[in-house]
Amino acid sequence: MNHPDDSGTADSGATRGGPARPGATTPALPPAGSFADLGLPVEVLRTLSESGVREPFPIQAATLPDALKGRDVLGRGRTGSGKTLAFGLPLLTRTAGRRAEPKQPLALVLVPTRELAQQVTEALAPYAEALRLRMATVVGGVSTGRQVAALRQGAEVVVATPGRLHDLIERNACRLGRVRITVLDEADQMCDLGFLPQVVEALDQVHPDGQRMLFSATLDGDVDQLVRRYLHDPVAHSVDPGAARITTMEHHVLVVHGPDRYAVVTEIAARDGRVLLFLDTKHAVDQLTRHLRASGVHAGALHSGKSQPQRTRTLAQFKNGQVTVLVATNVAARGLHVDDLDLVVNVDPPTDPKDYVHRAGRTARAGGSGRVVTLVPAGHRDETRRMLAEAGIEATVTKVRSGEAELSRITGAKAPSGIPLDGGAAPARPKNTNAPFRGLGTSKDPARGGGGKSRKAGEARKLAEARKAALVRRNG
Known part of the structure; x- marks a missing residue:
């Protein structure tokens, strides 16, 4: 779908007629005023109209004229700025009319995640179908059998994650020598995830005279190396990648007392409407999801440890409303579009400003509004303040506790039903919602040593009895 993250304008030296990057010599073409001005096939124009896509977004208006001419394109912008059609329409239009031989695709799109x-x-898919082009998706987490079969039957366009593509190349199930259009989408994340060797391997195998389009939120380090090594006379365009300049997005830092953290998260999750919760580890995601479901909250877990069918099903349920809370690792920080998602919560504050920007980008999309909330223990405020400053974010800082009106005002938090969704007992919750929350794995049962003072008293009593017994033995 054609979903922008913001309504910023494309801007680069190239769009003003200057060279795109050092070594680029050919100025960019003027931006397109409409899709009709681009000379797109009538089948594509019809599909755009049927999909409700009327006018190009800034990144599309800027890049489409050059990309349709076969120029190498460097696009800078975060997910959701409209990049998929910015590279997808030229790729499909320039591939139309050609037929792929078995195992030899003609166009390749590399992305970092299965989602x-x-x-x-x-x-x-609708545009490929209109142009009678066959597509194959090559990702990990699912059986290779169907992917191998699709490649053997012939697919003009392959969308792939680098790891699975590498595996299929090793098995001689895919050959890239006839690929004349290559796209790297979210190149910076592919590099961050350690896929650079596989990306280089693929770029070394595609047709040397082919077109390359690279889209990335940042152009530093490994990404810059890819640009300089593989893009020839590229024209550069950008859409502001920063969340800080989206006026419809609010940023909040909620300072919470450590033991109260789970209660705060639970009440936020029980709000009316969808919410996306980010945590750092797969174990933490699974643990929080179990707790929320035991509290009566319709929550689903998403991380790299889940099978692809599980991930696909959970995302579909989140989009259609069966699941109202998606608990996820950074696997959901890019490439995830959900209509009307107005709240993102960093349960674990990110340490990398880029992670914050991409997590935040899941809300306030397509001109909508949204809030990004980061939960911070009192002792970690300075670290979070520095991270936000690097991201260019000014956030409102508020101290909150579970059950308080201020938490509800900012997030819509409310008490959960407490009725477990999967059977079993509801999790222990404090009688007073302002009392410290015990969280998982704790008990009030004094027989299990739940109270600190009673446990210490018991230990002292045992020690006294042991000393008395030793004294009796010594005195015979």
Whole structure:
């Protein structure tokens, strides 16, 4: 789908007629005023109209004229700025009319995650079908059998994650020598995830005279190396990648007392409407999801440890409302579009400003409004303040406790039903919602040593009895 993250304008030296990057010599073409001005096939224009896509977004208006001419394109912008059609329409239009031989695709889109691969495929499928082009999605987490079969039957366009593509190349199930259009989407995340060797391997195998389009939120380090090594006379365009300049997005830092953290999260999750919760580890995601479901909250878990069918099903349920809370690691920080998602919560504050920007980008999309909330223990405020400053974010800082009106005002938090969704007993909750929350793995049962003072008293009593017994033995 054609979903922008903001309504910023494209801007670069190239769009003003200057060279795009050092070494680029050919100025960019003027931006397109409409899709009709671009000379797109009538089948594509019809599909755009049927999909409700009327006018190009800034990144599309800027890049489409050059990309349709076969220029190498460097696009800077975060997910959701409209990049999928910005590279997808030229890729499909310039591939139309050609037929792929078995195992030899003609166009390749590399993405960092399975979710983004699925989203790109779904967004481009109507246009590919209109142009009678076959697509294949190549990702990990599912059986290779169907992917091998799709490649053997012939697919003009392959959307792939680098790891699975590498595996299929090793098995001689895919050959890239006839690929003349290559796209790297979210190149910076592919590098951050350690996929650089596989990306380089793929770029070394595609047709040397082919077109390359690279889209990334940042152009530093490994990404810059890819640009300089593989893009020839590229024209550069950008859409502001920062969340800080989206006026419809609010940023809040909620300072919470450590033991109260789970109660705060639970009440936020029980709000009316969807919410996306980010945590750092797979174990923490699973643990919080179990707790929320035991509290009566319709929550689903998403992380790299889940099978692809599980991940696909959970995302579908989140989008259709069966699941109202998605608990996820950074796997959901890019390539995830959900209509009307107005709240993102960093249960674990990110340490990397880029992670914050991409997590935040899941809300306030397509001109909508949204809030990004980061939960911070009192002792970690300085670290979070520095991270936000690096991201260019000014956030409102508020101390909150569970059950308080201020928490509800900011997040819509409310008490959960407490009726377990999967059977079993509801989790222990404090009688007073302002009391410290015990969280998981704790008990009030004094027989299990739940109270600190009673435990210490018991230990002292045992020690006294042991000393008395020793004295009796010594005195015979």
